[in-house]
Amino acid sequence: MALTPAEVRTIARLARLAIGEQDIPHYARNLSRILEFVAQLDRADTRDIAPMAHPLDMAQRLREDVVTETDQRDVFQQNAPQVQAGLYIVPKIIE
Amino acid sequence: MEWETVIGLEIHTQLLTRSKIFSGAATAFGAPPNTQACLVDLGYPGVLPVLNQEAVRMAVKFGLAIGATIAPRSVFARKNYFYPDLPKGYQISQYELPVVSRGSVEIELEDGASKRIGITRAHLEEDAGKSLHEGFAGVSGIDLNRAGTPLLEIVSEPDLRSAREAVTYMKKIHTLVRYLGICDGNMQEGSFRCDANVSLRRKGEVKFGTRAELKNINSFHFVEKAINYEIGRQAELLESGGKVVQETRLYDSKKNETRSMRNKEEANDYRYFPDPDLLPLEIAPQLIEAVRNTLPELPDAKRQRFAERYGLSGYDAGLLTASRELADYYEAVVEAVGGEPKACANWVMGELAAALNRDNQDITASPVSAAALAGLIKRVLDNTVSGKLAKEVFEAMWAGEGDADAVIAKRGLTQITDSSAIEKVIEEVMVANAEQLAAYRAGKDKLFAFFVGQVMKASKGKANPQQVNELLLKKLKG
Numbered sequence: 001m002a003l004t005p006a007e008v009r010t011i012a013r014l015a016r017l018a019i020g021e022q023d024i025p026h027y028a029r030n031l032s033r034i035l036e037f038v039a040q041l042d043r044a045d046t047r048d049i050a051p052m053a054h055p056l057d058m059a060q061r062l063r064e065d066v067v068t069e070t071d072q073r074d075v076f077q078q079n080a081p082q083v084q085a086g087l088y089i090v091p092k093i094i095e
Numbered sequence: 096m097e098w099e100t101v102i103g104l105e106i107h108t109q110l111l112t113r114s115k116i117f118s119g120a121a122t123a124f125g126a127p128p129n130t131q132a133c134l135v136d137l138g139y140p141g142v143l144p145v146l147n148q149e150a151v152r153m154a155v156k157f158g159l160a161i162g163a164t165i166a167p168r169s170v171f172a173r174k175n176y177f178y179p180d181l182p183k184g185y186q187i188s189q190y191e192l193p194v195v196s197r198g199s200v201e202i203e204l205e206d207g208a209s210k211r212i213g214i215t216r217a218h219l220e221e222d223a224g225k226s227l228h229e230g231f232a233g234v235s236g237i238d239l240n241r242a243g244t245p246l247l248e249i250v251s252e253p254d255l256r257s258a259r260e261a262v263t264y265m266k267k268i269h270t271l272v273r274y275l276g277i278c279d280g281n282m283q284e285g286s287f288r289c290d291a292n293v294s295l296r297r298k299g300e301v302k303f304g305t306r307a308e309l310k311n312i313n314s315f316h317f318v319e320k321a322i323n324y325e326i327g328r329q330a331e332l333l334e335s336g337g338k339v340v341q342e343t344r345l346y347d348s349k350k351n352e353t354r355s356m357r358n359k360e361e362a363n364d365y366r367y368f369p370d371p372d373l374l375p376l377e378i379a380p381q382l383i384e385a386v387r388n389t390l391p392e393l394p395d396a397k398r399q400r401f402a403e404r405y406g407l408s409g410y411d412a413g414l415l416t417a418s419r420e421l422a423d424y425y426e427a428v429v430e431a432v433g434g435e436p437k438a439c440a441n442w443v444m445g446e447l448a449a450a451l452n453r454d455n456q457d458i459t460a461s462p463v464s465a466a467a468l469a470g471l472i473k474r475v476l477d478n479t480v481s482g483k484l485a486k487e488v489f490e491a492m493w494a495g496e497g498d499a500d501a502v503i504a505k506r507g508l509t510q511i512t513d514s515s516a517i518e519k520v521i522e523e524v525m526v527a528n529a530e531q532l533a534a535y536r537a538g539k540d541k542l543f544a545f546f547v548g549q550v551m552k553a554s555k556g557k558a559n560p561q562q563v564n565e566l567l568l569k570k571l572k573g
Contacts, residue, residue: 054369076134086127
């Protein structure tokens, strides 16, 4: 289960992590070891085990459809690096 | 080379809940930016999503209406991608176990035949926010009011074979979700949106060709145009020995073309996995039965009933049942008139529809109520007013001049049905047009229409046309 350098670059891009070219072999080795560790589970016999979506054996509680949140934009936007006319400002996302 | 088009649609419908799918923020359209985005919608650390039960009921309602399987247990998953209109870095959606699966609808094709379109699945998910690019220099503005609005994504089987069929299917779903009251269907506001997967294959080939996914299509008209453009593009590519690349393409309605957004190599790898913040959704049979009891008469059933009970053509029944509100209006008119369903249908689809269309009004805001229109139709049926002048009465009613009787009285539009009065007019017309009379009597039958016209004109359109015909025929003979 050894990851290729190309796979490492893909994973880094998906996670929006900038990693140096010189560090790729290092990451490939370490990530591969993590996968190998988890791959031990492949040896478990799961024929009679129902797939599990959540470790808790409970169902989702539902809420009533009522508006409970009031407008607190001014408070929330104090944490934003930049706002304008009520909008959160981010680096340009399209060409 | 003959190509077969294969289309599948993914329709996103915003559910008509008051609050968001996982938070208590409001979903109303048009609020000032970010005033309806709470900590959950903003993706702050430490907050947890709690599912809105109304969104679940609405999904179940849709599932029942398309004869689908409602999953007794379904699971929410994280769809991971980075984009600022989704602050968490993932969208909560459903992947392996959607709430609704394997349903279908019937669409009517142009030749009158009906075709079953499979619906693979319909799953609950949250909408993203909106990014605004215009008017900003080097930056983008983000409005997260829409983030977290509940969506039901309805995924069809690749059963559609032309742009026309795709539009028909889309309209069918549009009508259905409005009947069910789960979506307002407002395409301008983005409540009802569609992506289309389009591919071509050689006629007779079983394997599907490589598909392109068309995004950003926000009207029925554009769906048809975008798909037709894409069919042309792919056919040209294949004819010239090229290959279609699997990619996402954006439809540009101004240029009427599709262009590449990103290809498969750059495509997002969504890395779906069950959302640990949300336990599995369990839907008990009791809930399904309770929702089933709230189902209204569905469009197909209503259409069939209209055709049978009112003796309407399939086409007319389809038009009158296009929305629940229009169908209710029509039935109210028929009831108030006390029958004559065809005359009522003609008025509703004719004068009323034209006036609504002209003034861009919704049936629910019609200035002429069902009772008022019935009042007018009754006056046409009992010969108080001619069919032609009734249109004038209708316009006056539309303009707020009162009910039919008031307008007819005020404008003196009562039809003349007194034979002796009509005869008198005919005699005057005959005297005034001696030359034509002689020509008619000499065998120029065509002049009959001329005399009808003259009599109607002399009576200001008020003479009963049938009586005019009968009496003229007698009088002209001499």
